[in-house]
Every structure is written in C-alpha cells, then in structure tokens.
Amino acid sequence: MSRFLDELRDPWGLLLGATAGGAAWAVSVHPAAAGAVGVAVWLAKTAIATVQGRDGGGRTAPDVTAGSREAHWLERAGSAARGFGELSASMGAGPLAERIALMRSQVDDSTATLERLAEQASLTGTALARFDLERLRNERTRLTRTRKNAREELVHDLDRALASLASQQAVVERLSQTYSQVLARMESSTISIEGLLARLVELSAMAAPGALEPTRVLDELADNLEGVRQGLHETEQITRDALDR
Structure with a gap:
C-alpha cells in the first residue's frame, strides 16, 4: 500500500x-x-x-546513501524517466508517438549513467568523511613552523611527515572536486530530463488529428536529450580518470 x-x-x-x-x-x-x-x-x-x-x-x-544529495537527484531523474515511459506507452500510433518512442533508449541510457554517477558520488562522499581537512591543515602549519627551528637530524623526518600531509590534502581536494562535479552534472541533467518530459507532455496534449507534427521542436528536444546523455558519459569518464590518479 x-x-x-x-x-x-x-x-x-x-x-x-x-x-x-x-x-x-x-x-x-x-x-x-x-x-x-x-x-x-x-x-x-x-x-x-x-x-x-x-x-x-x-x-x-543502485547502492546510494539514503538522504544524500545524489539520492535526491537520482529519485527525481527516475521519476521523470518513468513518466517518459508511461507517456510513450499511453500514446496511440502516429508520427509523434514514434518520435517519442525513439527517445526512450536515450532516456534509459541517461538514467543508467545517473545511477552509476550516484553510486560514485556516494562512495566519494564516504571516502571524504574519513578525512578531517581542518586537522590536516593545522598539522601541516604546525610542522612547517617546527621545521624552521628543527635540528638537522630531525629535518628529514619532518619533511616526510609534511609530504604525507600534503598528499592527504591533495586526495581530499581531488575527492571534493569530483563530488561537486558529479552532483552538478546530476542536477543539470535531471532538470533537463524533467524539462524534456514536460515539453513532450505539452506536445502530446496539443496534438490533434490532421495537425502538422512539430518536427523542428522534436528535433531540438532529441538533440538536447542526446547532449544530456553524452555529457553524463563524459562526466563519468572524467571522474573515473580523476579517481584513478
């Protein structure tokens, strides 16, 4: 129920x-x-x-952290994708219905990529939670001051510690950038899919027997949807490359 x-x-x-x-x-x-x-x-x-x-x-x-920002955008995208499928299924035969049906694979592929990005975002968020960036910065500042007056035999160990802290900071910054990039792409793509569905619902409501099909508008919508799909794949590849470094 x-x-x-x-x-x-x-x-x-x-x-x-x-x-x-x-x-x-x-x-x-x-x-x-x-x-x-x-x-x-x-x-x-x-x-x-x-x-x-x-x-x-x-x-x-998908394995996504409940209540997270990525879960929010994924839920909205999933709702829009289901609405698209239901609109396509509810329409009878005709040129408009055929054009909308052709977009289904693009919507499905975009949704599948959004699911993978949401999982990636949740994993990245979990990893970020393991780091205390403020503590890393404070320790780096403290050790930098200590090194200025340290005895020569201690300098090497202090340099190693500073290098380790710098490496951890770089990881945090890379993860933060990746997380922000994924969320930004999820947000823009989801809103674009919602806008596409709203426009298609409007076109289907305005369609009448004997009326000219809105070919130009449908072409633009299909192009926009393809741009969303490709943008999601590009973001997925970029973030994978960033995390592999």
Whole structure:
C-alpha cells in the first residue's frame, strides 16, 4: 500500500492525468467526463508503476546513501524517466508517438549513467568523511613552523611527515572536486530530463488529428536529450580518470 501511495503522489502521474483530462475537454467532452478521464489515467499510471515497482522492473537498485544529495537527484531523474515511459506507452500510433518512442533508449541510457554517477558520488562522499581537512591543515602549519627551528637530524623526518600531509590534502581536494562535479552534472541533467518530459507532455496534449507534427521542436528536444546523455558519459569518464590518479 505504501508504494501505491508513493505513486499517487508522483507529480508526473498527476501531470499525465491532468493532460489527458485537458485533451478530452479540448475535443468537446463534457467537463465531468473529461475529469473522469484524467482520474482514470492517473490511477492507471499509478497501478502500472506499483506493479512494475520503482526499481525498474527487477533491476538491482543502485547502492546510494539514503538522504544524500545524489539520492535526491537520482529519485527525481527516475521519476521523470518513468513518466517518459508511461507517456510513450499511453500514446496511440502516429508520427509523434514514434518520435517519442525513439527517445526512450536515450532516456534509459541517461538514467543508467545517473545511477552509476550516484553510486560514485556516494562512495566519494564516504571516502571524504574519513578525512578531517581542518586537522590536516593545522598539522601541516604546525610542522612547517617546527621545521624552521628543527635540528638537522630531525629535518628529514619532518619533511616526510609534511609530504604525507600534503598528499592527504591533495586526495581530499581531488575527492571534493569530483563530488561537486558529479552532483552538478546530476542536477543539470535531471532538470533537463524533467524539462524534456514536460515539453513532450505539452506536445502530446496539443496534438490533434490532421495537425502538422512539430518536427523542428522534436528535433531540438532529441538533440538536447542526446547532449544530456553524452555529457553524463563524459562526466563519468572524467571522474573515473580523476579517481584513478
């Protein structure tokens, strides 16, 4: 029951229902009947998503820290991806439906990459929690002062300690940069996918028999989606290279 309630609160389910009701009203269906259409679509979407489960139909859920920023963006991206799939499945045959269906693989690939990035971010965050950057800085400052007046036989050991502290600081800075970069990409990509879905819902609601297909707009949306997909892969590779150093 809790999963069903979660799906009822999914904003994309509400949006799809409202769109369906609005489309029915636009073709002169009685307002009460149009409202019933919208509620029916909303409940049908909820039931289907509940049966399929929120883990992608049996796919192993990513290992992401609960309550983290990466978990937040991943959840939003997953919700948008599910909304995209439900929109595609709800549409009948036609050029618009075919174009939207062609985008499905790009959305799925982007979501899979977001899952990997979220896992990477959680691992990076866990690693960062092991370091106390303020302590490292204070120790480095203290040892630097000590070295200035140290006896010659102690200088070598102090230099080794300072080198170790510098190395640890470099690790922390590299991890912090990686974490920030991954989160920034997750945020921008998620919002872009949400925007894409909102635009497609609008196009599907405005579509009418005999109307010209919005080819140029669909081309732009597909190009934007491909840019999101490629950007995610680039970020994934960049962060892997950074952590391998």
